[in-house]
Amino acid sequence: MSVLDKIVATKREEIAAAKLATPADELRRAAERAPAPRDFFAALAQERPRDGGPIKLIAEVKKASPSAGLIREDFDPIEIARTYEAHGASCVSILTDEPYFQGKLEYLRDARAAIGIPALRKDFILDEYQLLEARSVGADAVLLIAECLTPSELKDLHDAAVALGMTPLVELYEPENLDAVLESGARLIGVNNRDLRTFEVDLGHTLRMRERVPADRLLVGESGVKTHDDVRRLADAGVDAILVGESLTREADIGAAVDRLMGR
Numbered sequence: 142m143s144v145l146d147k148i149v150a151t152k153r154e155e156i157a158a159a160k161l162a163t164p165a166d167e168l169r170r171a172a173e174r175a176p177a178p179r180d181f182f183a184a185l186a187q188e189r190p191r192d193g194g195p196i197k198l199i200a201e202v203k204k205a206s207p208s209a210g211l212i213r214e215d216f217d218p219i220e221i222a223r224t225y226e227a228h229g230a231s232c233v234s235i236l237t238d239e240p241y242f243q244g245k246l247e248y249l250r251d252a253r254a255a256i257g258i259p260a261l262r263k264d265f266i267l268d269e270y271q272l273l274e275a276r277s278v279g280a281d282a283v284l285l286i287a288e289c290l291t292p293s294e295l296k297d298l299h300d301a302a303v304a305l306g307m308t309p310l311v312e313l314y315e316p317e318n319l320d321a322v323l324e325s326g327a328r329l330i331g332v333n334n335r336d337l338r339t340f341e342v343d344l345g346h347t348l349r350m351r352e353r354v355p356a357d358r359l360l361v362g363e364s365g366v367k368t369h370d371d372v373r374r375l376a377d378a379g380v381d382a383i384l385v386g387e388s389l390t391r392e393a394d395i396g397a398a399v400d401r402l403m404g405r
């Protein structure tokens with residue numbers, strides 16, 4: 142069983158337990174009371190690199206991961222999110238998975254309340270219930286992973302996220318999943334450079350997919366972005382945004398790491 146399969150199996154158990162603890166109707170009412178969504182898509186869509194604008198940064202608040210183990214011991218999600226915003230990130234991504242990434246939904250709620258830029262719930266979304274959870278703590282966007290969903294589940298979750306006012310970032314690793322991603326209606330497409338089954342990282346994965354993603358969709362290069370040279374390669378190829386976690390949260394001075402990465 143791959144790590145991704147294990148994460149998905151654990152997630153199904155978590156969702157079943159959460160539904161017993163908090164019924165969906167209750168969560169829907171909480172979602173209705175949540176702060177209005179910020180426009181995650183618009184934050185990335187202005188002045189695209191293909192039109193001479195800068196590549197945008199989605200900076201990830203990430204404490205640990207299956208591939209790296211513990212990344213940051215003195216982990217303060219609010220402080221990290223504030224630093225990202227102060228150093229020019231367009232959006233933040235906040236891991237909420239607990240067993241594998243040591244994340245929490247509360248990190249998203251608290252960090253998002255402390256900043257003015259949009260926030261994505263980074264988790265393994267399999268069920269509409271998790272979209273309600275995300276919106277109830279203020280998420281502006283959610284990640285949907287093609288490798289974890291059937292094409293019809295992907296489309297249904299995409300549409301349900303949009304109906305709740307959130308931007309779905311629809312991710313793929315396997316090139317053969319691109320059709321399902323495009324058919325889901327995704328306007329924001331992420332290509333993960335990390336094979337979630339083997340953890341091998343190859344930046345060239347996003348570069349090779351660039352030509353296959355229609356120009357009217359925004360493309361995000363995800364995972365394994367470490368240096369300003371990496372960022373330049375992606376920007377030069379017309380990639381609209383990067384999603385970066387480990388190479389920033391591992392650093393003692395996160396603000397300086399963002400500046401270095403973005404060449405500021």
Ligand SMILES: O=C(O)c1ccccc1NCC(=O)[C@H](O)[C@H](O)COP(=O)(O)O
Nearest residue numbers: 206207208337363364365384385386387
């Ligand atoms: O990061 C992992 O080890 C991982 C393992 C299994 C499933 C997903 C995983 N990561 C999720 C991500 O996509 C990354 O957190 C994100 O793209 C940022 O990547 P990085 O900059 O390499 O931390």
